[in-house]
Amino acid sequence: MEIAPYLPSKGTTMSRQPTYYIPHGGGPCFFMDDPQGVWAGMEQFLRGLSADFPETPSAILIVSGHWETRGFAFTGNAKPPLVYDYYGFPPHTYQLRYDAPGSPKLAGEAVELLQKGGFQAGIDPDRGLDHGVFVPLKVVLPDAQIPVVEMSLDHSLDPALHLAAGHALAPLRDKGVVIVGAGMSFHNMRGYGDPRFTGPSHEFDAWLKESLALEDGARAERLKQWASAPAARLSHPREEHLLPLMVAAGAAQGPGECIYSQDVMRTTLSGFRFT
Numbered sequence: 001m002e003i004a005p006y007l008p009s010k011g012t013t014m015s016r017q018p019t020y021y022i023p024h025g026g027g028p029c030f031f032m033d034d035p036q037g038v039w040a041g042m043e044q045f046l047r048g049l050s051a052d053f054p055e056t057p058s059a060i061l062i063v064s065g066h067w068e069t070r071g072f073a074f075t076g077n078a079k080p081p082l083v084y085d086y087y088g089f090p091p092h093t094y095q096l097r098y099d100a101p102g103s104p105k106l107a108g109e110a111v112e113l114l115q116k117g118g119f120q121a122g123i124d125p126d127r128g129l130d131h132g133v134f135v136p137l138k139v140v141l142p143d144a145q146i147p148v149v150e151m152s153l154d155h156s157l158d159p160a161l162h163l164a165a166g167h168a169l170a171p172l173r174d175k176g177v178v179i180v181g182a183g184m185s186f187h188n189m190r191g192y193g194d195p196r197f198t199g200p201s202h203e204f205d206a207w208l209k210e211s212l213a214l215e216d217g218a219r220a221e222r223l224k225q226w227a228s229a230p231a232a233r234l235s236h237p238r239e240e241h242l243l244p245l246m247v248a249a250g251a252a253q254g255p256g257e258c259i260y261s262q263d264v265m266r267t268t269l270s271g272f273r274f275t
Helices: 040-052 104-116 131-140 159-175 195-212 216-224 243-250
Strands: 019-023 059-069 072-075 121-124 148-154 177-183 256-264 267-274
Touching: 019 040, 019 131, 019 243, 019 256, 040 131, 040 256, 040 267, 059 072, 059 104, 059 131, 059 243, 072 104, 104 121, 104 148, 104 159, 131 148, 131 177, 148 159, 148 243, 159 177, 159 216, 159 243, 177 243, 195 216, 195 256, 195 267, 216 243, 243 267
Parallel strands: 019 177, 059 148, 059 177, 072 121
Antiparallel strands: 019 267, 072 148, 256 267
16 A cells, blocks of 8 residues: 655644554564563554554654754755664664655644744754664554654653643644554663562552543642552653653543553553543
8 A cells, every 4th residue: 555645734633543552572582582572462553553543644753862963953854864873782683774755844834833842852854763663663554654753852851741732732743643652651771670679660660550540630630640650660760661641642632542561571561542
């Protein structure tokens, strides 16, 4: 199926797309030998995600936990390269390709929406798609035919700022754009595989599921105070992998639904869908 480049203009209305917060896995994990099946469940979840879209997206706007800028930035290259920002993996993983088109038009619309909302935002014409983007999307949309624009995190890592930015970007959903936050709901590199982190990860995951199921206003207030949640800083010593969730939740109105949850390397990881 050939997908046309992102073309919607002002006034265009399509089916409103959901927003998502998904796990991107560990490095290029889905494209390596995995004899223990550590990543099999997550890969299965990602492979089935496109079936949840109400219609074929006009584009994907995806926020990565691996790109931080002063203000918000968007990839503006019509043919975005890849950024192999992982280290020590097999040589073939540095030859992976994901040749999805970019969309300078969508990047410009996103910048316009944020600037109208009082945010600092711009386009980076040279930046490529990092592994927090191309690795999961290569599983979700292997044909690489839908335009992809990556969005950075603001270097402040302020949850309220990212929730508000998501809210400002929400009109794109009515143009067929799927907004995705790609991170990990537990991200403490010292904790993976350590049984001492199993309990804390479960506590934080339970808080996250309870909080995201709330309506928009109550959910936002909870998320702004995420660092006071049970085991919050054990689960996220630094919050860059949680902040993409704020953008996805901020762009939504209805409650969040947990659509993936699994114990991986002795910690709980979850993914969510918002309406």
